[in-house]
């Protein structure tokens with residue numbers, strides 16, 4: 001991979017002037033395929049300043065500690081507890097590695113729930129140069145759990161690696177910041193599957209055709225589906241395969 005960011009002058013705000021450095025295959029990693037490995041190990045094989053977009057949807061340990069899954073239905077709570085958890089330290093290590101592999105102006109799209117949103121996520125990005133540039137509420141259009149109110153939404157925090165800029169970088173301007181999309185959570189889907197169409201639109205906004213989109217904790221590989229639908233490539237893994 002070349003360590004080079006090509007920026008062309010362009011006055012149109014609906015054009016993207018940033019290009020990913022040429023991507024060459026990496027020993028031991030597959031493109032556009034599921035692979036069973038630790039996300040940190042995957043990212044350590046990727047060159048610095050080489051990837052325009054990373055999605056990260058951690059398996060938050062803190063939430064499981066703080067919520068009473070006894071109230072949430074045994075089968076769902078049990079299925080969540082069976083997934084490998086991430087402590088805050090692990091999440092911080094992932095985010096530092098994500099910052100390293102992103103190109104300047106590259107984006108991290110971090111999925112959080114309302115507990116993380118309200119209690120604060122600044123600890124996750126401490127020591128990095130990430131800046132929050134946007135927030136999307138995903139209305140799942142499906143009644144979730146909750147004692148006081150029932151959960152309908154999750155949130156996507158959008159961070160940018162400096163330099164912070166939208167013009168010439170973000171090329172689609174009609175994505176609403178409240179997005180309704182129902183995910184089929186049938187037997188064949190991951191319990192935390194994320195909205196494929198929303199992720200596809202975001203991928204189209206901040207990458208070019210053929211670019212690489214990374215997801216180091218891919219779960220049911222919704223990001224791979226989104227990337228392929230958008231004509232981009234996918235590089236990612238899950239510790240469970």
Ligand SMILES: C[S@@+](CC[C@H](N)C(=O)[O-])C[C@H]1O[C@@H](n2cnc3c(N)ncnc32)[C@H](O)[C@@H]1O
Nearest residue numbers: 038039057190192193194217219220222238239
């Ligand atoms: C919230 S889920 C991701 C769901 C995914 N966004 C989707 O749409 O299906 C988090 C995933 O992180 C995985 N995971 C936990 N620790 C990991 C690690 N160290 N490396 C890679 N994946 C990990 C879990 O196995 C779980 O599938």
